[in-house]
Amino acid sequence: MSTDFTHPSPPLRPDWLWHLGVAGFVALWWMLYHQLAPLAEWITGLLPVARHSHTGEAIAFFLYDVPKVMMLLTLIVFVMGVVRSFFSPEKTRALLSGKREGVGNIFSAGLGILTPFCSCSAVPLFIGFVSAGVPLGVTFSFLIAAPMVNEVALVLLFGLVGWQVAATYLAFGLGIAIVAGFVIGKLHLEGWLQDWVRDIHSGASAPTQIEGETMTMIERYRAGTQAVREIFGKVWVWILLGIAMGALIHGYVPEDFMVKIMGAEAWWSVPAAVLMGIPMYTNAAGVIPIVEALLGKGAALGTVLAFMMSVIALSLPEMIILKQVLTYRLIAVFIGIVGSGILAVGVLFNLIF
Amino acid sequence: MTSVKVYGPGCKRCETTVDMVRDAAAKLGLEVEVEKVTDPKSIAMAGVMSTPGIAVDGKLVHAGGLPDKAKLEGWLSA
Numbered sequence: 001m002s003t004d005f006t007h008p009s010p011p012l013r014p015d016w017l018w019h020l021g022v023a024g025f026v027a028l029w030w031m032l033y034h035q036l037a038p039l040a041e042w043i044t045g046l047l048p049v050a051r052h053s054h055t056g057e058a059i060a061f062f063l064y065d066v067p068k069v070m071m072l073l074t075l076i077v078f079v080m081g082v083v084r085s086f087f088s089p090e091k092t093r094a095l096l097s098g099k100r101e102g103v104g105n106i107f108s109a110g111l112g113i114l115t116p117f118c119s120c121s122a123v124p125l126f127i128g129f130v131s132a133g134v135p136l137g138v139t140f141s142f143l144i145a146a147p148m149v150n151e152v153a154l155v156l157l158f159g160l161v162g163w164q165v166a167a168t169y170l171a172f173g174l175g176i177a178i179v180a181g182f183v184i185g186k187l188h189l190e191g192w193l194q195d196w197v198r199d200i201h202s203g204a205s206a207p208t209q210i211e212g213e214t215m216t217m218i219e220r221y222r223a224g225t226q227a228v229r230e231i232f233g234k235v236w237v238w239i240l241l242g243i244a245m246g247a248l249i250h251g252y253v254p255e256d257f258m259v260k261i262m263g264a265e266a267w268w269s270v271p272a273a274v275l276m277g278i279p280m281y282t283n284a285a286g287v288i289p290i291v292e293a294l295l296g297k298g299a300a301l302g303t304v305l306a307f308m309m310s311v312i313a314l315s316l317p318e319m320i321i322l323k324q325v326l327t328y329r330l331i332a333v334f335i336g337i338v339g340s341g342i343l344a345v346g347v348l349f350n351l352i353f
Numbered sequence: 354m355t356s357v358k359v360y361g362p363g364c365k366r367c368e369t370t371v372d373m374v375r376d377a378a379a380k381l382g383l384e385v386e387v388e389k390v391t392d393p394k395s396i397a398m399a400g401v402m403s404t405p406g407i408a409v410d411g412k413l414v415h416a417g418g419l420p421d422k423a424k425l426e427g428w429l430s431a
Contacts (some may be wrong), residue, residue: 089417116417120364121403123393128402196394226418234383321362323392 033071039323041062058251063288065160065243071234072159073152074228080151081117085220089125096142097132101185104289106140109177112145116227117238123324130193131200137185145177148313152235156288160246161295168349176309176341183337188279192330205234226230235285242289249293269303270346274339277310287311302349355385355429360396360406363389366419370405377425385429 007244040063049056092115096108117125122143129139149170157166190198215223279341326334357374361367371387378385390396401409403417407428414428 093402116404118364118366120362120367121417123362124360124396125399125402125405126395128400131397202395 015218016216018221022221023275029071029075033068036068036071037064040067049237053310054251056251058247060245061111061250061293062243065238065246065292068187069156069159069239069243069289070236072155073231076151076155077228077231078224081224082220083152084227085223086115087114087116088122089115089117089128090140093129093132093134096129096138099134099138101137101182104135105141105178105181105185108134108138108141108181109145109174112142112177113149113174115146115342117146120321122318122321126322126325127197128195129201132260135185136190136193139181139185140184140334141177141181144313145174147318148177148309149173150312152231152285153288153312156239156285160288160292165301165305169308172266172305172345173313175336176313176345180334180337180341184333185334188331189333192327192333194325194327197325238285239289242286246289246293249290250296251292253297269300269345270306270350273303273307274310274314274342275347277307278335278339279316280311300350302346302351303317305349306320306342306346309345310339313342314336356379356388357385357429358388358390358408360390360399360401360408360416361404362393362396363391364404364411367405369419370407373420373422373425374407374429377416377422377429381426381430383429407421 013134040060043063044051044060046160047056049060051060092111096104099107126139126143129142130136154166154170157169268298287308293306294304295301314335319335322331323335355378357378359367359371359374363431365426367389371389374385374387378387390399396404396406398400399406400413401416405419406416407414407420409431415424
């Protein structure tokens with residue numbers, strides 16, 4: 001994902017080859033994707049295990065889920081890579097500066113999903129936003145939405161648990177980002193930023209602005225393939241491990257066991273899930289396959305969603321990064337507000353479903 | 354002597370960018386002084402919002418993600 005300011009490089013291949021390649025890839029993808037279930041059954045049938053034994057169930061689960069997730073990820077990450085090439089952080093900042101709170105929070109959460117940035121850019125991005133006059137609460141909406149509603153999480157939920165859960169997750173993830181940012185804005189906590197950030201904030205020395213050049217469609221395709229390579233390099237191990245764990249749970253764990261410890265009846269399960277999620281350092285790729293299997297064994301949806309959101313949005317390493325710009329007090333407020341939001345979502349879900 | 358600054362908190366991509374700058378300079382036979390800027394304040398003050406960022410002789414040429422090899426050579430030889 002890059003924003004370059006000078007010297008556009010000539011494309012390596014002619015344009016039409018790129019368009020043809022993308023179209024051919026999508027067609028091939030479509031055909032293969034619809035053969036995955038029979039393919040997994042066929043391979044499982046070839047193995048010397050009984051299909052409906054514990055081992056057979058676990059193997060079939062693994063053989064179906066791994067290629068399905070990998071294929072969905074490839075397609076979605078590519079599309080997101082292309083879409084994101086339209087939203088550089090610089091453009092996003094320009095869109096958000098001067099936005100009022102309320103509308104600004106909604107806008108900001110949405111842009112959090114679309115704007116490309118890696119987590120090690122969180123600090124410069126934060127400063128870039130605040131110094132350009134983006135209100136603190138609006139900036140927080142962006143920073144919460146960006147990791148929480150990521151495409152890897154959505155793809156895995158969609159592919160493994162179903163579109164209803166994926167859509168609900170998207171809606172509630174955005175909702176928490178909007179409301180939490182709004183509340184933080186209303187509290188007027190600008191004084192709780194680190195001193196040097198406040199100095200920049202007061203306009204003493206705003207960073208220089210740089211103008212981006214427009215990219216060609218080919219460069220956007222390249223941004224897409226680059227995103228696929230990068231995301232895969234990061235998550236493939238997690239996905240394999242997660243699905244293997246999920247397959248074991250699916251094959252071997254008895255039904256009523258999960259209902260007892262993660263079912264809707266246990267009132268303490270949601271807060272416990274949120275607390276457990278904070279120190280956990282993993283990502284959506286490892287957690288969601290396990291979630292799939294847990295749900296299948298009778299774990300409550302609200303509890304599981306709360307756990308996932310907590311793991312993703314309240315990660316300790318993220319807090320340590322943010323410590324450079326926020327004081328402990330402000331970090332505590334941040335954890336408190338986002339945590340309460342997640343808690344509310346979990347409890348609500350368990351009551352409804 | 355060209356001076357190049359690579360802005361980034363020190364994640365893997367930033368390290369790779371530094372290596373890419375050195376490689377490109379060696380390939381072009383240029384004498385280049387590469388400085389890593391990891392302090393968040395300096396990164397922000399340089400106007401870099403997404404890292405790694407690259408400045409050649411004080412001018413910001415790139416921000417966000419690994420640079421394109423051909424473009425990098427272009428910036429260095431410009």
